[in-house]
Amino acid sequence: MMIDWTIAPITAIASILVAIYLYFYVNRQSSGTAKMQEIADAIQEGAKAFLKVEFKYLAVFVVVVAAVLAIFLDPIMAVAYVFGSVCSALAGFLGMTVALKANVKSAHAAKQGLNKAFPIAFRGGAVMGLAVVGLALLGLSVVYALTNDPNMVLGFSFGASAMALFAKIGGGIYTKTADVGADLVGKVEMDIPEDDPRNPGVIADNVGDNVGDVAGMGADLFDSYVASVVAVMILGVALSKLAPYASISYGDVPLVFAGLGIVVSILGVAIVRVGKNGNPGSALNMGTYLTCIMFAALTYAVTYYMEINIGVWASAVIGLVGGVVIGITTDYFTSIDKAPVIKTAEASQTGAAVNIITGFSYGLLSMFPALLGIAFASIGSYTVAEHFIGAEGAGVYGIGMAAVGMLSIVGMIVAGDAFGPIADNAGGIAEQAGFEEEVLDITAKLDAAGNTSKAITKGFAIGAAGLTVIALLATFKEIAQAETGQIISFNLMDPLVLTGALIGIAIPAVFSAMVMLSVGKNAFIMIEEIRRQFREIPGLKEGKEGVKPDYASCVDIATKGALKELIPPSVLSIGITLAVGFIGGIQALGGYLAGSIFSGLIFALLMSNAGGLWDNAKKYIEAGALGGKGSETHKAAVVGDTVGDPFKDTAGPSLNTLITVMSLVASVFAPTIVMYALL
């Protein structure tokens, strides 16, 4: 039997079926008491209200962009674009829907023990993971099957990425507006615990976990995943013209590898289990490692059997190993029991300022291993691919395959990652429902496991985005070369490339600033509202029976603020990309993309890692060290944590998506730019 690219849609459908099965598994579980159900309903209501308004906004944007694409480029491209947006939004929506059920059910199951609560939370995450890869691969396969043109798949990818960018920005602003507001007034000023039902911002905060972390993150990996596959498809088509191949063209190989990745991801999800007193964090990580090993073995077998060039396999495996290495080193900088976190916690003894300086510095240091990892993964995959395939363009194809390798197990990665906010929410619901201490201990353990797995999966996400955008830069060059018929190189001593690069490095910074200022602005309004409620609602602070805060007004502030602030940074980043292209031409745009990749990686790594580190430094103190909760040291650490919130949950993770969108815009418009550029 021959394997061809249709393995991709077949496994994608399998993935969606397993997701549906797991959805019903989660749905079968009990939601607990009426009070729990009431809390969960409030969160669900808030989240759905947000998504409804968000999708309404985005529909307008999608239609406008689709019209532009249809008029200036190609109507089929426009349809592919819309299809990509819809698939991406759907994956986010499904993931969030199940997360909003799994949280309360997992909280209820926590009463019967860790080994009951864990599978609900994890399988809730797995629904998201498998839905993401299933919809992504099915969607792009459909476009490919109908058009037989990878360039049209680029339109699908653009749609998915633009949607992901909105989801990340909107969700990121929402979640941190609510979080900062609820924490600063609740924890710092009023001295009431996290997730306390007296806090008017608590529901908005819980909603934020879902619209920000779950929906946003799912859309994020959806977009990298699609982008890496389509980039390699396009590079592969060019390569297939030059290099001999046995049974399958280089353009179709990424689809096969992605399909095999789904197979191992399903197996990985099935494997993960935890005993009554087990450690859910290591169970999750063990699942990830096993999935990697299975992927390497399975793809080797297929490569051997189908006589695919071994350089392709080697590149994919280098990518996978790179992802793990980046994850592990990132983990060092954000782990609660390692030097960076402990030293930052200790620095809090001299106040908030020294906490910030120390955490920020470790965030800067944390870039080094990750960038080295990306650098070695790219030169390694380039070298093996060039060596074994030996044709022009084989090297960058290898880099692309490294990205595909890293992202192949994305189903498993997202499962582990979506587990985090579900567990976090479960803890919140347990707290608000007034569960006893032992149950809260269990939900806290789940929450901690979520943070452990998050570090490694975040490393994967950033590493993969780095390799993907490098492959996309090569794709952009490839398309421009095909259009012009000339060899193009992005030489740094070319003034257009250099100027483009100097502008490009500014964009991720400007973008981050815009979204963080939005958080600051909205948090300000949120804080005023929460303070007002504590001031004006009698008996609220004291927790008098029957007195309830006005949760809805806080939800409303977060929703409106996030949606208002979502459009400017998105439009700006797409607009400047087109302006650079149409004014400066291909050279300037190439430099610009490279600059934005460099700066995007820098800030993504800095912000994600520093944010995680501050968070854990605070938790380290809360666990009783250095004076514990309520001490001056703790207050200083809370400042660091609050600064880190928009770093790690708003700006940082949006940057991956930003540079992917910019690269895709460039590639989609490359043929038009070649024709109409000013310089």
Added chain:
Amino acid sequence: MMIDWTIAPITAIASILVAIYLYFYVNRQSSGTAKMQEIADAIQEGAKAFLKVEFKYLAVFVVVVAAVLAIFLDPIMAVAYVFGSVCSALAGFLGMTVALKANVKSAHAAKQGLNKAFPIAFRGGAVMGLAVVGLALLGLSVVYALTNDPNMVLGFSFGASAMALFAKIGGGIYTKTADVGADLVGKVEMDIPEDDPRNPGVIADNVGDNVGDVAGMGADLFDSYVASVVAVMILGVALSKLAPYASISYGDVPLVFAGLGIVVSILGVAIVRVGKNGNPGSALNMGTYLTCIMFAALTYAVTYYMEINIGVWASAVIGLVGGVVIGITTDYFTSIDKAPVIKTAEASQTGAAVNIITGFSYGLLSMFPALLGIAFASIGSYTVAEHFIGAEGAGVYGIGMAAVGMLSIVGMIVAGDAFGPIADNAGGIAEQAGFEEEVLDITAKLDAAGNTSKAITKGFAIGAAGLTVIALLATFKEIAQAETGQIISFNLMDPLVLTGALIGIAIPAVFSAMVMLSVGKNAFIMIEEIRRQFREIPGLKEGKEGVKPDYASCVDIATKGALKELIPPSVLSIGITLAVGFIGGIQALGGYLAGSIFSGLIFALLMSNAGGLWDNAKKYIEAGALGGKGSETHKAAVVGDTVGDPFKDTAGPSLNTLITVMSLVASVFAPTIVMYALL
């Protein structure tokens, strides 16, 4: 009469003579009461103690590097290197010596009014400014005259830059260790005013202003100045072989322009005056603008008269204009009466965290105009030079001339910049000596003027460093081409270039982290010591007659800490540069340098601007807004200011020098790397 390159040493000597004249002017002024003299003596003692130990450390380093250069490259290069180190150190030493006199004399003169105090502080700064350009240009002229080989001048430049790097790191760590320590315990914990003599850290703090701001900054501009001239000399030698010229070779033009820059700088220094109720800030800026106009006019006349290609002049003027534009836009982001500072101050109402997020975001935004300025200055100068000269290599020569244009008026720039810390110190001495309110008002006005001029001069420094390192990258390529006889290009799709770039972008981040962690570590020790003294010395806090803190122990902590922490980041940055070169070869090193330039500019702009902004947000509140001094809002703003301290005074300004040193190391070792590189 023909003008040739010997105008450079002639004007350099004139500059030194004027500096000596101004030195005696400052020295003639009264130092005031015995109490003031005592305070000034303590600062002088501390500063000299630091420099003495620092120079001892550095002598070892200089000897080691000189030995390496002599053995592996060229003994003459080694001598030039030592000479460059000595000249740079001498300029810093002289500038600091006069600053340490001008501070107390200016404070004393403040009793007689602003128009008496201002000229002393400004001329004190001018001694530094003119000594810097005089020694720099004289030194490199001597090397050029003796060897007639611009490559040997590269050795001089390397010496100057390595020394500048040490001065910036060591001084930067010192000043912020003292500042953070003194402020956090004094202002925040003990609630005593800035510069209060009861604070054990006050002398160390004042010493820090001198060793950090004065000596460090002088060495910094010394190094960019020399590097830009030598880069253009080398690019000019290559260009002269291809392009026809009238009366002077392209390699000698930068020396002529630098010489003319000295002439206008001397005139500029003479022009600056302020009336009894004048505004010293605008007087300083007006002086800078007039100097720019004079430079443009004078160089145009010389260009016309000597029939130098007009493209050269146009490039230099584009650079100059770029410098002013970068300065003015930077000023917007850090000015006390503009939106970014005011909004950051307002954000402090919701606590320290939101202050940090807001200030950091504006810091990110502030990059955009500066990077656009550098981008347009480079593409503009490239284009005019290529258009008018019309030979291979003319474009990058133009970029270099833009850097020379920006830096030509460095004498005036440094004068305005060194004025700042002198005025700051004068205020400190006036405060400690217990002057009446009106006099303190005058010194406060001087201090504020220092901050105004600082913004514009900082813009110049960063812009010039940006263009200089681009020119140095071209120089590196030029040298490598000459060695290999091949055309070299740094193509971003070349895996070695890309890998180099990914490593290069990490270095400025790692470097910043190392120096900031040093500040955090030392500040911790300093804080403990200051707290101990307040605890253990009876009557200190109450200000009992005759009770004095142990200033010397604080000075000692700052000195030892700074010197211990100085070597690792310096050695690391030079070491990795050589490692990348000798392992990856010319291509990897080119990508690496480009990456470090991008990331160095990003962090230099971010840190300098965010730091200045936080400082002024605090001052805005201290001036009475939003609750004024002592309010919760003020406390939040103090946290931001403290975070900004190592940003703007330790890490940020060292980055210019870092990337210059890295580029120079690459150029100096390029011939050896060509021969022995592994790949």
